[in-house]
Amino acid sequence: MPKQGDVLLELQGLTRSFPGVLANDQISFRVGYGEIHALLGENGAGKSTLVKMIYGVLQPDSGVMKLHGEPFSPASPAVARAHGIGMVFQHFSLFEALSVTENIELGISPELAAGDLRQRIIDVSEFYGLKLDPDVLVGDLSVGLRQRIEIVRCLLQNPRLIIMDEPTSVLTPQEVDQLFKTLRRLADEGCSILYISHKLDEIRQLCHAAAILRGGKVINTCTPANETAKSLAEMMIGEVLVPASRDERELGDVRLKIKDLSLPSVSQFGVGLKQISLEIKAGEIIGVAGVAGNGQQQLMTALIGERSAMVPEAIQLDGQSVGQLGPGDRRRLGMGFCPEERLGHAAVPDMSLRDNVFLSARESQNLSRSGVLDHQNAQSFAADIVETFKVKTAGTGHSAKSLSGGNLQKFIMGREILQNPKVLIASQPTWGVDAGAASAIRTAILELAARGAAVLVISQDLDELMEISDRIAVLADGRLTPAQRVEQVTIEQLGTAMGGSSSAVLPDQSIKAGQSVPKGGGAHVQD
């Protein structure tokens, strides 16, 4: 029987290259039984490649892995799973047109899927406080709920080692606490956890050991409890970090006014908006906190103009009613938008960066003359974004999907911010983005506000909202609480407003709320 401290997984000199990139260079470290081991590094540092090799998705070019002291070279994820390795992906491996149960069934062995899988899903998800309705289609679920599926799928397999890639980025503080309780309990039971995160405080709280990756190499290993968040970040980035500073700003007149905005949900399981009111002044940043699936998506589509409000006055820009204008008209009036989905919503994955600037900046930057695209202007605008926002890319001719999440997000934020919008609406601006890029994005948002723009940031990252917002409101069950000055609220108060109660198991808002949407209230507004 292995005891705490024995080595479960040992990596020796793992190396893997892709055409033109050495993604992993001689990676070596050990994970002990029952150890929560952090893997720290910026996007592009090689973490994903490394865990894919451990999980059998990729094979190393050279180097050795040992599991329980035996040589271990999984040819496929199925082999890795058979050896007790489970993984919670950052980019979910989910199928939108299939139900929660079907999705889970696909990710586990046939033997495990046999029997009453549906009941076991309910049991496991309730046991770990990750409530899930097994019959819902995944396409109707929010990002936060989708992640629960991945975690439950993993837990169903009684794994010896769980790889978790950025698991907390979509959870409330209470859910994070609950997850940490779960992880610590698992660790006590002897299960090891390889934990990837950018949130340095979390790593210091949770992890027993850490390996820090930069440029495909292990730069350092340390005991996170003995480090500060700053020292960890600096090891990770390799340079000294300056936090975004929030200077006192002069607030101007009300720029964006939302008045009694109500909108029924499009999907059967979504949450509609109920009587949302908010005023944002020039120079002000308002944060909207809330657990995924509480109406964030509806709010975003209503503000962008993808769906019309019931009355034009529901959304007003500088006193002008824009509630029933489309996105193009709103942009013309000076609004800018950064939706949550980077690929597919904010940018076209297969189009080059140069072509992607046409999507939102065509008119404001005069990128077309009588309908003919001006590629030269687009090129210089794209190059401008890349330079100003330090986007790491081989060139503006490369496709949007070739960029890492953080770099693409910097590019999209840059595209909107350089158009100098009067009002900027951003959803999850730093989701899945590494610390360096996140800090750059936050600084850019603050600077935009300082130039007199009104900014609305919808995010599930409370630390982020506390850092940049002037006032914070909470979106729960489709209702928005009055915005309060950040100095006057605590994380705990916000968490309570987000979840309804401070108990460990949060009531599942999205599922309950879906049924309370009035029937026939125009649920067919969108296609």
Next chain:
Amino acid sequence: MDLLVNIMLGIIIAATPLVFAAIGELIVEKSGVLNLGVEGMMIVGALAGFAATIELGSFWAGIAAAALAGALMALLFAVLTQSLLANQVATGLALTMFGLGLAALLGQRYSGKSAPEVSKLHIPGLSELPIVGPILFGHDAMVYLAVALVAVTAWFLKNTRQGLVIRAIGENHDAAHAIGHPVILYRYVALMFGGACAGLGGAYLSLVQTPFWVENMTAGRGWIALALVVFSAWRPWWAFMGAYLFGGITIIQLHGQGMGLDIEPQLLAMLPYIATIIVLVLISSDRTKARLNAPANLGQTFFKSS
């Protein structure tokens, strides 16, 4: 009464090749592959089935040869699109043209010959019932095989793990690959099954429906099968109904022409196409449902990048 029975028999015979081809393509598309070569696979199957029956003197040898020939054509498509990552649309079109040409070339010596008559099922008692007997119980085995195939396919897709994996691969091949399902292997198998089904559909044309070998005898039925799959929103029983609808109107308008209806025959000949499209569009008008059924990765090349 004889007329009614005749019409019903005609409909069943006209629909069966479409059922075979459509159900095969349905599985292929559910796995995320768009094979536009159905017409080509059908005609090669038609020739192979006809030739093997003549040479070997056995209907079932012909059927087996047709399925094999269709599957081989599909294998060619699979190698090109799944292993060599060729574009599916272009490859499918090429496969159709290749099949038509190949069958015309190899089929020259069979032109004008006719196939021996295929024995009908005879169930004492049932087959002798008036009207119902001949319509339900008096066909060749292939008609029943087609119905059984639809039933098995519908059940397979809905209730088995492999069926679930096929749907998942068609929905999101990258996620399926990340979980560890062999995307390319599944697509090879689905394609070869689809090819074999198209081959059977072709053989039914040359061995039962016509029954002789003529160049270009599929006459666009492969394309109809493709359309049926889309318009049925990838639901097996709807594709089946679509095939019978198409077969039905084809036969009825033929009888109409025979009885000297005062409508241009060209207009009548258009009728099956128009009616099938209209009906299937109407029943698929619930767009949310159609979108759920449509394989999201249909026609996209899977490149094992990570």
